[in-house]
Amino acid sequence: MTEHDRHGARQPERFNPERAASLNERTRFDYLPPKDLISLLGLAPKEVLIDFGAGTGLYAIEIAALRPEIQVIGVDEQEKMLEFLSENLVQSPLKNIKALWTKDERYSRLKKTADGVLALNVLHELGDRAMEEIQTLLKPSGKVLFVDWNSEIERPVGPPRDHVYSPQEGRSRVLDFGFSVIKERMFPYHYALLCGVKN
Numbered sequence: 036m037t038e039h040d041r042h043g044a045r046q047p048e049r050f051n052p053e054r055a056a057s058l059n060e061r062t063r064f065d066y067l068p069p070k071d072l073i074s075l076l077g078l079a080p081k082e083v084l085i086d087f088g089a090g091t092g093l094y095a096i097e098i099a100a101l102r103p104e105i106q107v108i109g110v111d112e113q114e115k116m117l118e119f120l121s122e123n124l125v126q127s128p129l130k131n132i133k134a135l136w137t138k139d140e141r142y143s144r145l146k147k148t149a150d151g152v153l154a155l156n157v158l159h160e161l162g163d164r165a166m167e168e169i170q171t172l173l174k175p176s177g178k179v180l181f182v183d184w185n186s187e188i189e190r191p192v193g194p195p196r197d198h199v200y201s202p203q204e205g206r207s208r209v210l211d212f213g214f215s216v217i218k219e220r221m222f223p224y225h226y227a228l229l230c231g232v233k234n
């Protein structure tokens with residue numbers, strides 16, 4: 036993606052892969068439990084979840100382990116992040132998860148295949164084009180769960196507060212792209228917006 040493609044993002048700089056190790060810390064589950072994200076997503080057996088901006092796959096892999104009857108696809112725009120995700124997958128016995136680079140031609144085949152999309156800690160990095168792209172991945176009945184750092188909370192972890200949105204700003208951002216907000220939930224450091232897609 037070019038710089039222009041990131042137009043509209045609160046934090047237009049790409050996530051630095053040198054900070055990838057911090058994404059693998061399981062202490063993240065203490066303040067943002069994967070089972071709560073699973074419950075918000077409400078996926079049925081055999082349904083497909085795309086983790087958009089999966090990073091190293093900590094959450095994608097945990098969700099696939101907790102829900103072996105769904106299919107999880109972790110996608111990322113950075114080849115380096117895909118390498119980290121693939122390394123983590125090699126160590127995992129799970130059969131219901133795979134990783135895909137967004138520049139791989141197979142990525143274009145994911146259009147309208149997702150029952151659910153998880154966009155975790157990434158809304159503040161998403162330019163206008165990426166917001167549209169999420170819409171194209173979802174089936175008409177599909178839902179996207181945006182979960183991101185809350186700028187209104189003083190936190191010992193996560194990006195600086197001026198790099199991320201408040202829950203109200205995050206809400207406005209998704210509404211601007213035609214998503215409908217079905218459910219909202221607050222976590223200690225995050226806000227979550229479960230959204231439907233425009234048809």
Ligand SMILES: C[S@@+](CC[C@H](N)C(=O)[O-])C[C@H]1O[C@@H](n2cnc3c(N)ncnc32)[C@H](O)[C@@H]1O
Nearest residue numbers: 050058088089090111112113116155156157165
């Ligand atoms: C802060 S990391 C979060 C990773 C993961 N969701 C997690 O919470 O562990 C954001 C990730 O989103 C990826 N990303 C940002 N914009 C993207 C886009 N438009 N398409 C796909 N991946 C994207 C970045 O490369 C990075 O790996």
